[in-house]
Amino acid sequence: MAIKVKLRQKPISGNRLSLYLDFYPPIIHPETGEPTRREFLGQYLFSETIKDEKGRIKKISISPLDKKHNKETLQIAEQIRQKRENHLNKPEIYTGQEREQLRIKEIGERNFVEYFKQLADKRKASNHDNWISVYNYLLAFTKGFLPFARLNETFCNDFREFLLSTQSLKRTQAKLSTNSAFSYFNKFKASLKQAFKDGLLQTDLNSRVEPIKPDETQRNFLTLEELNSLVRTDCKEPLLKMAALFSAMTGLRFSDIQKLVWGEIEFINGNGYVIRFRQQKTKGQETLPVSDQAIELLGQRKSPESKVFEGLNYSAYGNKHLAHWIGAAGITKDITFHCFRHTFATLQLSQGTDIYTVSKMLGHRDLKTTQIYTKIIDENKRAAANKIKLEL
Numbered sequence: 001m002a003i004k005v006k007l008r009q010k011p012i013s014g015n016r017l018s019l020y021l022d023f024y025p026p027i028i029h030p031e032t033g034e035p036t037r038r039e040f041l042g043q044y045l046f047s048e049t050i051k052d053e054k055g056r057i058k059k060i061s062i063s064p065l066d067k068k069h070n071k072e073t074l075q076i077a078e079q080i081r082q083k084r085e086n087h088l089n090k091p092e093i094y095t096g097q098e099r100e101q102l103r104i105k106e107i108g109e110r111n112f113v114e115y116f117k118q119l120a121d122k123r124k125a126s127n128h129d130n131w132i133s134v135y136n137y138l139l140a141f142t143k144g145f146l147p148f149a150r151l152n153e154t155f156c157n158d159f160r161e162f163l164l165s166t167q168s169l170k171r172t173q174a175k176l177s178t179n180s181a182f183s184y185f186n187k188f189k190a191s192l193k194q195a196f197k198d199g200l201l202q203t204d205l206n207s208r209v210e211p212i213k214p215d216e217t218q219r220n221f222l223t224l225e226e227l228n229s230l231v232r233t234d235c236k237e238p239l240l241k242m243a244a245l246f247s248a249m250t251g252l253r254f255s256d257i258q259k260l261v262w263g264e265i266e267f268i269n270g271n272g273y274v275i276r277f278r279q280q281k282t283k284g285q286e287t288l289p290v291s292d293q294a295i296e297l298l299g300q301r302k303s304p305e306s307k308v309f310e311g312l313n314y315s316a317y318g319n320k321h322l323a324h325w326i327g328a329a330g331i332t333k334d335i336t337f338h339c340f341r342h343t344f345a346t347l348q349l350s351q352g353t354d355i356y357t358v359s360k361m362l363g364h365r366d367l368k369t370t371q372i373y374t375k376i377i378d379e380n381k382r383a384a385a386n387k388i389k390l391e392l
Contacts, residue, residue, distance in 0.1 A: 003027060005085040007077055009045065016144075017045040019077045021084060039084075041077055042114040043145070045070045069145065076109050076147075107200055108149030113138050115148075115200065116191050134184045136169055137162070148200055156192070156209040160185055164212065182214040219372065220333050221342040222248070235325040240318055242297060243309050244340050249294040250275070251344035251362050254337050258312050263304030265295065279363050286363050345373045 004024045009017040019041045026035035046066040049057050062070075083106070116138055120131035138146075141162050146155070163181035168174045176184075192206040222230070227248055235241035243257050252260075256279060264277045273295050275288045298308055319336075326335045333339075341362070348358045359370035 003085070003088045005081050005088065007074075007081045011047065012044065015047045015050060017047050019043045019045065019073070021081055023088075027088065041080060041109075042111040043073050043077055043109075044111075044114075045073055065143075069143070073145070080106060080109060108147055110148050110200070112146045112148050112151050112195070113142055113144055115195065116188075119191050119194060130183065131187055133169070134187045137166065137184060138188075140166070140169070148195070151192075151201065151205070153205065153208055156188075156205060159188065160209070160212060178212070178215045182212040185212045219342045219346075220335055220339045221346045222331070222333070222335065222339065224347060226329070226331050226333075227343060227347075229329040229331065230325065233325060233329040235321065235328075237318060237321040237325075239309060239312055240321055241325060243312055244322070244337060246294060246297055246309075247337065247340035248343045248347075249297070250288060250290050251341050251348075252288070253279075253341060254314060257309055258307075258314070260308045261304065262302050262306050262308055265290075265298075265301075265308070288361060288363075342373070345370070349373055 006022045006024075008020055008022045010020060012018045021039040021041065023037050023039070026037045028034070029036045046062050046069065048060060048062055050060050052058050113135075117135050120128065120135050123131045138159075141159055163176060163185055164178065166176050168176045168180070189206045189209060189211065192201065192209070193204070195201045196204045196206065227245075230241075231245065243254075246252065247254070247257060252275075256277060260275070260277065265273060265275055267273050271289070272292065273290050275290055276286070277288070278285050302308075314337075322335075322337060326333075345358055345362060348361070349355065355367065355370055355374060358373070359367050362370060364370050
């Protein structure tokens with residue numbers, strides 16, 4: 001029995017229509033082995049109709065550019081439909097080389113922007129938000145459609161320059177910061193790496209494209225004297241105070257402290273306490289030695305699945321209490337929660353801990369990331385040396 005392949009449309013967000021192939025009878029999905037009737041093409045049209053409040057269909061006008069996009073996309077989708085139908089019903093007409101060329105061409109017609117969105121949707125929490133931000137800039141730069149066949153070094157470098165010169169989508173009349181562009185372009189490069197692994201790119205574009213160089217940022221930190229001042233100062237949010245001091249004593253990020261459970265804290269005879277956890281940011285599995293004093297700070301141990309900092313959330317409300325606590329301790333520096341991690345690094349280095357050990361304790365994958373703290377220490381040493389002045 002011949003398999004019929006029809007091109008159909010499904011409404012999606014943004015008043016768009018996602019294109020997919022409808023097979024009858026169903027075909028076997030190559031990955032799941034299960035019968036399926038749908039194959040989404042990763043391409044979309046701009047809808048020329050809309051539902052009013054009463055559910056009635058009304059025609060709307062779209063721009064000439066969108067009409068051109070619809071026409072070209074439908075032509076490409078129809079070509080894919082015809083080839084799929086031919087391939088399913090007359091596979092013998094293709095040689096092995098022809099089938100491979102057909103596969104590469106079909107991949108080349110897929111929409112990279114939709115593929116990026118799928119990768120973004122697999123991320124969680126703040127990482128997901130950052131990937132969605134990159135997706136929004138891709139939408140702005142590509143108008144929502146970029147076939148894999150047109151994804152090359154020239155496009156990557158053009159997108160790189162776009163991020164370095166475009167306006168921020170979050171702050172009106174403000175240029176996107178270099179460090180945000182650096183972060184966003186790295187996620188774009190990560191998607192290129194994944195696409196190459198998935199067989200959607202024939203070349204490893206990620207390795208060929210230069211990353212954006214970040215601006216050096218000021219890493220504020222606390223001295224040991226200031227840290228002890230905070231210990232003696234009351235905070236209206238005791239849980240926040242405990243978490244901040246714990247970060248200064250362990251170097252843990254807020255995200256890792258927030259999800260820490262008692263079962264991840266172990267005591268090893270002869271070695272003391274360690275925390276075994278997976279970093280929220282890098283996904284690396286870590287074993288972090290911690291001091292007895294840091295554990296004492298946490299209070300009574302609870303069940304293994306219980307969160308150590310139950311109820312700790314990142315919010316503007318929490319940041320307000322953090323600022324009040326810092327000010328009440330007589331500290332005038334601009335201190336965020338992440339500065340307690342910086343404090344851990346700088347205090348360790350200033351007390352003589354070697355940079356390799358500090359890098360491992362911070363969970364850095366690259367020693368260069370840790371070296372920024374050595375520059376801070378050197379600057380402090382220079383400032384201390386200049387304090388001794390003779391009246392010559």
